[in-house]
Amino acid sequence: MAVSRADEDAYQRLENNWTAVSGAFARKLRAITESQNLQLQQSLLTEAHADATDARSALDALEAEIRHFPYSLRTRAQKSVAAHTEELEKHMASLRRYDAAISKGQVATVSHMDLVGRMGNADQSRYLDNRQQLLQGSQIISESDASLLRTQQVLAETEVVGAATSAQLLRQREQFQGQLSNVHETDDFLARSKRTLGRMNKRIVTNKLITGAIILLEAGACGLIVYLRYYK
Numbered sequence: 347m348a349v350s351r352a353d354e355d356a357y358q359r360l361e362n363n364w365t366a367v368s369g370a371f372a373r374k375l376r377a378i379t380e381s382q383n384l385q386l387q388q389s390l391l392t393e394a395h396a397d398a399t400d401a402r403s404a405l406d407a408l409e410a411e412i413r414h415f416p417y418s419l420r421t422r423a424q425k426s427v428a429a430h431t432e433e434l435e436k437h438m439a440s441l442r443r444y445d446a447a448i449s450k451g452q453v454a455t456v457s458h459m460d461l462v463g464r465m466g467n468a469d470q471s472r473y474l475d476n477r478q479q480l481l482q483g484s485q486i487i488s489e490s491d492a493s494l495l496r497t498q499q500v501l502a503e504t505e506v507v508g509a510a511t512s513a514q515l516l517r518q519r520e521q522f523q524g525q526l527s528n529v530h531e532t533d534d535f536l537a538r539s540k541r542t543l544g545r546m547n548k549r550i551v552t553n554k555l556i557t558g559a560i561i562l563l564e565a566g567a568c569g570l571i572v573y574l575r576y577y578k
Contacts, residue, residue, distance in 0.1 A: 353415050357423055360411055364404040364430055368437070371397035375440050384453050391448055394441055401437070405430055 374394040378387050405427065412423040444454035 350416075353419055356411060357415065357419060360404070360408040361426065364401070364408055367397065367400040367404045368430070368433065371401045371437055375437060375444070378444050378454055382453055384448065384451070387444070387448055387454055391441075391444060391454075394444075398438060398441055401434055405434060 371394065374390055374397050378390045378394065381387050381390065408423070408430070409427055412420050412427065415423060447454040
């Protein structure tokens with residue numbers, strides 16, 4: 347079914363109405379955060395609520411009208427309605443934040459999401475890309491910091507283990523030195539014992555020689571006595 351001029355005009359009229367009321371709503375929200383006067387913000391907030399109602403009505407009228415459009419125009423209009431709905435929800439979220447702050451007697455301030463929402467599509471895309479890159483860089487830095495911290499912990503633990511090992515080796519060295527000293531003392535004692543045994547062995551041999559000589563002398567004397575008594 348072909349799109350008639352009347353349908354195009356009706357759709358454009360509704361789009362223009364939405365653009366006008368949503369623009370007024372967005373400007374009112376921007377004016378709230380640009381003002382630092384609480385009373386003025388309260389007044390602007392009341393007007394913003396009225397603009398929000400007008401924007402919702404304009405969007406509802408657009409949604410109701412496109413049901414009667416031909417398929418090709420209805421498909422294009424539905425995409426626009428989806429984008430308008432998302433835009434309106436962002437504005438309503440900002441309005442709720444401002445409403446909550448002002449109801450507490452606080453001056454409403456612009457938020458990060460408000461600044462992003464006020465950007466054009468191209469600026470938003472560039473901003474989100476840059477923000478994603480920044481988040482990735484921050485994540486890499488955080489992971490590097492965590493890795494460095496783990497490395498520092500491992501080095502600290504290694505240092506503690508090294509100090510304990512060094513102390514243990516020092517104790518073992520002292521023990522070895524003590525044992526080496528005992529070995530030297532044992533060697534000295536064995537050497538003295540060996541010398542003592544050598545002297546004792548010499549004395550035993552000497553004693554044996556003397557005893558043998560005495561026995562020989564006694565035997566000779568006995569033999570001499572027998573000879574002189576019986577053969578002379």
